[in-house]
Amino acid sequence: MFVGKMNAKDILMRAVQCDQAGRILEAQHLYQDGIQILMDLVGDESDVAKKKVFYERIKEYIDRAEQIKDRVQKHVIRGELVTNKPIDDNSTGNSYQSLFGQYLNADVKEVLLEEPYLYEKYQFQNLVTFLELLVKNCRHLKYVRVVTKTDTKAPENQSNVLEQIRADMAKRNVTLSIKFEDTLHDRKIVLSNGYIIKIGRGLHFFKATNPLYSLGLCDYDFRKCLQTDVDIWRTRNFIA
């Protein structure tokens, strides 16, 4: 990852830049990385005066990272329901584009995806399909954070695939950061333009095509769905 090649100063400078540009998810990520490096440095420092300076800086960045966390949290809690769309069992016409493509626009610079289950092949495929749509519709996209649970059966395969996807996104100048939270249950997609998409089943509400080579293999509008609910919320955006 690029972070490994940067020192604390560069990381924190970039964090401040992102913060000022309203890219607060990326800023939070960078503050946390920077704080970690400063913590390691302070441990090696014997000069008391220098130690104090380090601690002051660390506290300042921790406060800023906490503020961002609060802001994202409030952003998610407040807001009003824009639309509710129940998806019926076996219904079609529910591709990600059809359901929420209209909210993915040039104002989206950052995206937070909370999706507990990313370890089966079809789940990786759904993630890629979702990212394809983000990259295609959001031309100023810079940062995507994916929060998911560790695959306890094949953690290596999961981290390999996610790393491949991260590297692919990096080629397109989008930083993808993967965070594992093993208590995660709820699914949501938070867009930095102020929209939040909550789907009961997260990204995974499509039935497999049967037989395999049927319409729906690539275009998810043709896929039959599992019953679930889609709620779309609107809040003030991150920057406002």
Add this chain to the structure above:
Amino acid sequence: MFVGKMNAKDILMRAVQCDQAGRILEAQHLYQDGIQILMDLVGDESDVAKKKVFYERIKEYIDRAEQIKDRVQKHVIRGELVTNKPIDDNSTGNSYQSLFGQYLNADVKEVLLEEPYLYEKYQFQNLVTFLELLVKNCRHLKYVRVVTKTDTKAPENQSNVLEQIRADMAKRNVTLSIKFEDTLHDRKIVLSNGYIIKIGRGLHFFKATNPLYSLGLCDYDFRKCLQTDVDIWRTRNFIA
């Protein structure tokens, strides 16, 4: 197939209906099926007068089927080049939708696809992707004829998969007919609204995603391509 359940009279009545509605590919198909049944009947008939009536009918339908064949042939030969788009090696942004989606509209009732190679998994997937686009864009689509070569290594698998795709299209009220022509080389897509799309490599000019889970897995605009040429021709439409 539905044809198996119909008698010669019903088939030929339907052929005439399709012919009058300008759905000439389907009409040609039905004439040929009807002629075959009449030929079998005439062989079993001992009454000379009745035999003569049969032969007259057969000749009449053969003439009509030949006229249609000529008309399709001329349609393909005449015409003017609308656009030529060279696809460079490793270029992207060349999904079927991006290349020729604008010509797939409500005026397309029938499509002829000549694609010699349909037996590898990715080739079946390309066919399904192409059909998804047809069904989505052409809301009056009734008939698709696919001409291809027999898979000499695994003909059963090929016919099973194509039969599954045919059954799936039938559910959407589109008759898909598969014709095997083992001398086929050229690739083309003929639309009944007068457009003809000729791609040097047919449907198969996309490189596989590498690694598998990368952008391009579903959205072919992200796929790197093989070098090929796309020519789009415009002729008078079938009905005119």
